Amino acid sequence: MVAATMLAQDDMPRTEAPGIFFTNEIDYGVVTYYHIEDDPSTVIFYRYAAYEGEEIGSFTDWELYTEPIIIYDTRLYLFEGYAIAPGKLESYISAFHCAYHPDPMSEYIDYDFCDNDIYYKVLSPSTVAVTERYAMEIVNPELNPSPTYSGDIVIPDYVTHFGQTYAVTSITGRAFWQCAVSSVILPNTLTTIDYGSFTNCSLSEISIPRSVTTIGTNVFDGCENLTSIIVDSENPIFDSRDHCNAIIETATNTLLYGCKTTVIPNSVTAIGCAFRLCKGLDKVIIPDSVISISGWAFFGCDDVTSVTLGESVSLIGEGAFCCASMTDMTCRAIVPPAASIIFGVDDSDLYNQVKLYVPNESLDAYRAHREWGKFTHIVPFIGAGPGDINGDGTIAIGDVSSVIDMLLDGGELPAYCDVNGDGEVTIADVSALIDMLLGV
Numbered sequence: 001m002v003a004a005t006m007l008a009q010d011d012m013p014r015t016e017a018p019g020i021f022f023t024n025e026i027d028y029g030v031v032t033y034y035h036i037e038d039d040p041s042t043v044i045f046y047r048y049a050a051y052e053g054e055e056i057g058s059f060t061d062w063e064l065y066t067e068p069i070i071i072y073d074t075r076l077y078l079f080e081g082y083a084i085a086p087g088k089l090e091s092y093i094s095a096f097h098c099a100y101h102p103d104p105m106s107e108y109i110d111y112d113f114c115d116n117d118i119y120y121k122v123l124s125p126s127t128v129a130v131t132e133r134y135a136m137e138i139v140n141p142e143l144n145p146s147p148t149y150s151g152d153i154v155i156p157d158y159v160t161h162f163g164q165t166y167a168v169t170s171i172t173g174r175a176f177w178q179c180a181v182s183s184v185i186l187p188n189t190l191t192t193i194d195y196g197s198f199t200n201c202s203l204s205e206i207s208i209p210r211s212v213t214t215i216g217t218n219v220f221d222g223c224e225n226l227t228s229i230i231v232d233s234e235n236p237i238f239d240s241r242d243h244c245n246a247i248i249e250t251a252t253n254t255l256l257y258g259c260k261t262t263v264i265p266n267s268v269t270a271i272g273c274a275f276r277l278c279k280g281l282d283k284v285i286i287p288d289s290v291i292s293i294s295g296w297a298f299f300g301c302d303d304v305t306s307v308t309l310g311e312s313v314s315l316i317g318e319g320a321f322c323c324a325s326m327t328d329m330t331c332r333a334i335v336p337p338a339a340s341i342i343f344g345v346d347d348s349d350l351y352n353q354v355k356l357y358v359p360n361e362s363l364d365a366y367r368a369h370r371e372w373g374k375f376t377h378i379v380p381f382i383g384a385g386p387g388d389i390n391g392d393g394t395i396a397i398g399d400v401s402s403v404i405d406m407l408l409d410g411g412e413l414p415a416y417c418d419v420n421g422d423g424e425v426t427i428a429d430v431s432a433l434i435d436m437l438l439g440v
Helices: 360-368 397-409 427-438
Strands: 019-026 029-034 043-052 069-071 077-084 097-101 113-115 118-124 127-131 150-154 158-161 164-171 180-185 205-208 228-231 247-249 254-257 283-285 306-309 328-331 355-359 377-381
Touching: 113 158, 118 158, 118 164, 180 205, 228 247, 355 360, 360 377, 397 427
Parallel strands: 127 164, 150 180, 205 228, 283 306, 306 328, 328 355, 355 377
Antiparallel strands: 019 077, 029 069, 029 097, 043 077, 113 118, 118 127, 158 164, 247 254
């Protein structure tokens, strides 16, 4: 604090009492004015201005100090104070001063200003990004900061700070990381949603505006409550066709992000890292239109028990189906898809745990394949898939009759009658077929 001087300025608040003028330079923190004896008869006025480079900007109007002043951004401010102590001597008045209490997390601050409890980072003279209060990826764990946002969030199209109006065009990476938000209404000025923006948050629904042109990776990882994803029908880059509850890149027909209620449309040709850490997803059905599935696409989907791959799948990336609870996988492709370590590690227990159902005519090819051959249980099927015993393209009561007839006739039964995948054809396969029909 600079040395105090007696008041002699025309623009100071008018008072008959003697006063003292003083200044402080302050960045992010809490400003508290007080003196050594907390005398209730004292009065303090203050005003402040932000530095613009090395120059001082416009001062605010003089205000009566009633409570601590919180500085919400990281710019440097000049505070001017005027202390009045009726009937006190000058030496007593000069004991008034400003105490600055910086935030203990100030070194991790990741925003430029706050407005209506939303934190912003300035991107340009006319645009800002919604961001987190602290740079969470570098925070000292011992400080244990609470997540920035909670509840229902409405992000405005524009925000004004110190007379400057900015368009809200971006959401920074991890802005809503682990936040207890149930919904976020995105602005119509938004163009970019950066990587991991909503990772592990409690978001239940999201609508993507038509203005969004860029969406980063891992945006909705771990959002176990997410059930509704809608893209504005006028968005030129992305869509959520057929009420699929997913984000699809229109030009490439690539499904980029899904949730536990997603139904993959039959027009999608590729699946990106779309369902990573998705909870509540129990069955995965890949339509015949899909050609490729990216690495880690369904990684960590630990509620998935069954996966069906369409007949056109030709490429599956590493770790695509690392799903701890999976019990069966059906691959309808005649030619075994190119694949490498689909369960994430070469010695995964899933190769023993999961029964692999493949077309009857391709059984030998799958068993000889470098990746598919790792499965301990490879079971052939004909027609529509496991359970289509008579090969008519459907699974119906006729297939139950076919298995019973073959069991009664005796002799060696074809491997595709092994519906339950236990390595033999018995009455248990009839029960398994009935369960399939009943949806058990």
